[in-house]
Amino acid sequence: MRKLAAVELVSLDGAMESPEEWAFSYSNDEMEAANAKGMAASDAMLLGRVTYEQMAAFWPGQPGGTPMVDYINSVQKLVVSTTLEEAAWNNSALIKDDVPKQIAELKRQPGKDITIIGSAVLVRSLLKAGLLDELRLMVHPVVLSGGKRLFEDGGEQESLKLVSSETFATGVVSLAYRPSGEKGS
Amino acid sequence: MEETRKLIVCNAMSLDGYYEGPGKNVMDLFDYRRVAYPTDESFDAYNAERLRAADTLLLGRTSYDGFKSFWPSVADDPDARPIERKISRLNNAIEKVVVSNGLTREETEPWRNTRIIGRADAHERIAELKRQAGKDILVFGSRTLWGNLLANDLVDELHLMVGPVVVGAGTPVFDGRPPTSLRLLETRTWDGSGNVLVRYEVRRQETAGNPKGEG
Numbered sequence: 001m002r003k004l005a006a007v008e009l010v011s012l013d014g015a016m017e018s019p020e021e022w023a024f025s026y027s028n029d030e031m032e033a034a035n036a037k038g039m040a041a042s043d044a045m046l047l048g049r050v051t052y053e054q055m056a057a058f059w060p061g062q063p064g065g066t067p068m069v070d071y072i073n074s075v076q077k078l079v080v081s082t083t084l085e086e087a088a089w090n091n092s093a094l095i096k097d098d099v100p101k102q103i104a105e106l107k108r109q110p111g112k113d114i115t116i117i118g119s120a121v122l123v124r125s126l127l128k129a130g131l132l133d134e135l136r137l138m139v140h141p142v143v144l145s146g147g148k149r150l151f152e153d154g155g156e157q158e159s160l161k162l163v164s165s166e167t168f169a170t171g172v173v174s175l176a177y178r179p180s181g182e183k184g185s
Numbered sequence: 186m187e188e189t190r191k192l193i194v195c196n197a198m199s200l201d202g203y204y205e206g207p208g209k210n211v212m213d214l215f216d217y218r219r220v221a222y223p224t225d226e227s228f229d230a231y232n233a234e235r236l237r238a239a240d241t242l243l244l245g246r247t248s249y250d251g252f253k254s255f256w257p258s259v260a261d262d263p264d265a266r267p268i269e270r271k272i273s274r275l276n277n278a279i280e281k282v283v284v285s286n287g288l289t290r291e292e293t294e295p296w297r298n299t300r301i302i303g304r305a306d307a308h309e310r311i312a313e314l315k316r317q318a319g320k321d322i323l324v325f326g327s328r329t330l331w332g333n334l335l336a337n338d339l340v341d342e343l344h345l346m347v348g349p350v351v352v353g354a355g356t357p358v359f360d361g362r363p364p365t366s367l368r369l370l371e372t373r374t375w376d377g378s379g380n381v382l383v384r385y386e387v388r389r390q391e392t393a394g395n396p397k398g399e400g
Binding site: 012013014015137139141142143144145146149150151153154155156157158159160161162165167171172173175177180 | 200202213220221345347349350351352354357358359360361362363368369372374378380381383385
């Protein structure tokens with residue numbers, strides 16, 4: 001069974017909007033190496049429409065030749081959307097209906113891990129449906145107090161299990177959690 | 186004058202950044218332990234560690250009242266867990282400073298070792314405390330107070346115990362974006378616990394520099 005893992009750049013207070021404005025200065029060789037390891041273990045990306053459209057507007061125009069650009073442009077991209085008509089970026093496919101069933105089926109197919117980045121709405125729905133195997137939060141040492149949050153206000157309580165943690169020299173802490181299946185009372 | 190000791194804020198926080206759940210229920214941050222980590226005492230143990238390194242417990246009125254209604258008798262409660270009795274003894278023994286305009290001396294019973302400072306000169310009095318020789322000045326809970334101290338550059342370290350729980354709603358830990366930057370000092374995890382301790386040094390924004398550099 002393939003592992004479905006979400007990797008999210010978040011601030012200390014759980015915000016995730018526009019990471020290009022606050023996260024990139026904390027990146028270093030160590031984090032890029034961890035990122036490369038993640039890419040090597042994954043052969044498909046699962047994305048929500050908003051994240052997909054943002055990425056599709058950016059990555060195809062980037063000059064190839066770097067591992068990150070080549071990986072993102074060539075890897076299989078699966079977009080969950082009921083409104084998108086077509087997914088034109090290289091190696092993209094749409095998941096329009098029966099989303100939980102199709103994702104469960106995808107996980108049963110042979111292959112490497114499936115990675116989600118961004119896509120907060122999708123992550124929350126997969127967590128709720130019990131389809132997410134791992135949630136990896138890259139907690140940055142910044143307080144944003146605003147912007148879109150990974151877990152929206154008014155959401156459900158959810159208890160998780162800590163799987164591993166890793167600390168990077170720039171102050172980013174990578175925390176991997178597994179849903180415990182326990183809901184709050 | 187050179188500051189001789191640190192003001193350390195130590196709080197629990199949910200994974201989604203909350204200080205307490207809906208209806209100001211702080212237990213929403215800890216209820217997960219019953220099922221997922223029944224033997225987890227890491228937060229209590231870390232609180233005891235911080236209390237031992239401190240000689241002053243600085244609190245806002247709400248947290249002071251809450252702690253005072255719970256902790257004094259736990260030391261002698263045979264049903265309490267040993268770590269709770271230990272925290273109770275430490276809480277009872279340490280000198281407490283409360284920032285409040287309304288609290289009276291009579292209301293500090295049975296915690297007679299409490300000093301009350303008014304809000305108007307709180308910054309000045311706390312800065313003065315920090316200049317005195319001694320152990321750490323520790324803040325538990327007291328979100329409104331330390332949010333204000335953080336905004337006014339009086340907090341030296343922020344220690345957050347991040348619990349493995351999404352609370353979904355409630356009171357956020359941070360109220361606004363503080364004019365400071367944070368430098369990670371330490372992370373800690375425990376066997377049999379889903380908590381992650383993240384310790385940050387608080388730096389003024391203008392001296393923060395590049396997070397990659399030494400600043």
